Amino acid sequence: MNQPLMLTATQKAGPKLTIAVGAVILTLLLALPLCSLLPADNPLQVSAYTLTLVGKILCYAIVALALDLVWGYAGMLSLGHGLFFALGGYAMGMYLMRQASGDELPAFMTFLSWTELPWYWTGTEHFLWAMCLVVLAPGLLALVFGFFAFRSRIKGVYFSIMTQALTFAGMLLFFRNETGFGGNNGFTNFRSILGFGITEPGTRAVLFFATVVLLVASLYTGWRLAQSKFGRVLTALRDAENRLMFCGYDPRGFKLFVWVLSAVLCGLAGALYVPQVGIINPSEMSPTNSIEAAVWVALGGRGTLIGPLLGAGVVNGMKSWFTVAFPEYWLFFLGALFIIVTLYLPKGVIGLLKK
């Protein structure tokens, strides 16, 4: 049985339990930045490393949720969501670079002996405009790509291949020094955001807090969508697009809406990721990153809202442990994990928990 709304299923299984677990996790996440502000000798103190790691995973969880909206609900597997994530990250990075360099050109441009900023850097010293770019860059790209792809009725594996090609093309473009985004080094050495030092505990705590807020907001948006008739149309689209058209729905608008929404969520996640991690470079657009995001969703359970969050948490948690303990075996392990999930857990970890 393919439940469209995982929430209805868990509600049957025990709504109180779900709410209780959710509340505990949320409290822990909100407590984490506060604990990081404690003095270093306090036993409850959380290190900057842990806070950054969890913040990074939360950003990935937002990507997983965004991908699940287009894949799990609308049935379009995107293997290019890393591109939208990176674009949001780059938009934020532009602002951070301008903050770091003050009135001068960013350092990498001086190395290229450029004398003035390229036109697309105009206004990036303003935080608000950079935030607009965070939404506009991935949003507009998704809008244009989606418009043509859905108009030409590109579906299934062809759609996946095209999104994969798109992120690969983006990576090649950003690798070039002439593109004006720092080539393969990307952006790093950030100093401050809105005047606050980027490595200061207070700034880190606020960024972490913002990530939690974005995650909760994304979850709420996804939940509202899944509960609405719009969500049911998406499920119908996934199962029988022809039937839906003969019912009088135009699939293009529905696909485009959820596709752009998903891209914008990824962009926002990327924008919060960059100041926490302190670097953005074109490898974020590499195809493997986008495929990994699909693994998170598949592992957690697609077509559910909690599943992808769980998947992103579990895989990235294991990754950070594995790459320290057995660095050379991580990719084999990831591959094995994906095979096991595909063969034995078609509904992901959530499917297992429900049993």
Place this chain on the structure above:
Amino acid sequence: MLEPIFDAGSSRDAIGIGQAAGKGLNTRHGTILTLEDISVSFDGFKALNDLNLYIGVGELRCIIGPNGAGKTTLMDVITGKTRPSHGNAWFGETLDLTGMSEVQIAQAGIGRKFQKPTVFEALSVFENLELAQKTDKSVWASLRARLSGEQKDRIDEVLDTIRLTASVQRPAGLLSHGQKQFLEIGMLLMQDPQLLLLDEPVAGMTDAETEFTAELFKRLAGKHSLMVVEHDMGFVGSIADHVTVLHQGSVLAEGSLEQVQENERVIEVYLGR
């Protein structure tokens, strides 16, 4: 003979067929569908060849013909899935079907049931009917849609008509083949189209279900126009007053079932003499 029927029998409302949707569509001359000189060719093979077909308002027309006669292609042309290489297709007097998309045609009031029952398997029976319901089907409307009491009543009526009230919360994927057929018919009823195209609606149904379907279609005719493609001659005989025989992409004969069955050329085609 093709005059629209306006007397609304109380039985119609009792079985949940609802209101005739005649508004907006110009059917001045009593024909709801006009196909003239329609040809469709796939790589030189002519699936339809100068086909002419007229369906009257409120008529129940059966289309029969051997395999490959072009029945499904005919439905594809009417619903905009396939474009004819030449010919005219009019819905009512004013809507040119050859220039409209599938979605526009569906919104204009042509409903289609596929040969293989196609329902939204992951959604419940109720949700299937809810999606099919005639209403504003834009993205924005779907985001804010709330079912009104009237709309819920309508869904209940149709559930009753297709005898699926007991399975209302079941996912459609778990229904039996016959139940899926009824659900798809129910979705068409929710859509409230003026013209219903039904491709082999009783395939895989039990005798009792077939009989019930025949009864249902006869009640639908008059309020709606129906075009039924069917192989089951018993079923055709029980519902149709007017039958069209297709052969090699054009109309071979037209008339009552008896007339058609006595037609020399029809016998030749069917029995291969």
